[in-house]
Amino acid sequence: MIMKRGFFVFAAVLMAISIFAGTGEKNAEPNEPAAKVTSQEKSIVLDCRYFTYALENLSAEDVHAEQAKISANTVEYELHHEAEPDIVDTVSADFTAAKTSKTNGIRPSIFTRTMEIKDKKTSKTVVRLKYLIQVDFYERGSFRAFYGASSPMLVIEYAIAPMKLVNIAEGVKSTTGRYPCTSLTYSYSANLCTTEPVTAKVGKLLSGAGFRPTEDLKPYYIATVFDTGTIDLYSRPGK
Structure with missing residues (x-):
């Protein structure tokens, strides 16, 4: 087990995906409330303006989430780990990346999460991972629905030694099995895993x-990573 914050061993098959993004902007609505954080059955739930984003592998008892930024175009949170x-x-x-079409009302947006893996003794970052998910939802008045989503794309943003991701399994789906x-x-x-032998110093950090x-x-050197969660409409924290 690599960390206490939700990384577990999980056998998988290799998959390749891509994410397609639109262009354009949408201004925040007047007097829009700030983003919120709450716990739901001990998981972390983030209010991302149009939907809620639940990090089910993280416990609200172990991780403190706080709003880092909110603007017309972005909602961002920082996750602080109590044990680390x-x-x-x-x-x-x-x-x-969201531009609502006047013909179909579809709004795409990109969820991004960065995760750092550090040596516990020195706190030196050995790997920084990033994953992205695009969701497409329909908005017309008070009615909203997801009309599609792209599978998560997991990438290595930084590594202390040459590394690669293998045996990747990733996906996103409707909880009802269909859209909308x-x-x-x-x-x-x-x-x-590393792709070539490393020095004793780097091996110690890994x-x-x-x-x-x-x-x-x-x-x-080999490690395993895993994450799961939900993205919901109509279930904003504190409501």
Whole structure:
């Protein structure tokens, strides 16, 4: 197990995906309330203006979420881990890619989450991961519904040594099994491994961050990552 914040071993098959984004902007509505954070059955639930975003692998008892930014185009949160105070992950919803069509009313937006994996002793970041999900929803007056979503795309944003993601399984689907719908579930799992032997110093940092060395004379290092959650309409925190 790599960390206490929701990373678990999970066997998977390799998949490749792409995310398509639109262009344009939409201004915030007048007197729009600030984003909110709440706990729901101990999970973290973030209010992202048009929907709520539940991080079901994180416990509200272990992670404190606070609003970092809210604007006409972006809602962003910082996630502070009680057991690992040097780790600050971020979650954001980007509406700058959203341009509501006058003909079909579809609004796309991009959810982004960055996650840092650090050596527990030195707090040095060994890997920073980012995943993105695009959701497309219909908005007409007070009525809203999801009309589609792209599978999560997991990428390595930074690594202390050459690494790759393998055995990737990722997806997002309607909770009813069809579209339109008002709730989506997403998940991904992958193995994260070095692609060449590393120095003893780097190996020590990787081990301190939860990576497992292979039994080779010059070992490679492997870790596993996993996440799951939901994106909902009509269930804003505190309401």
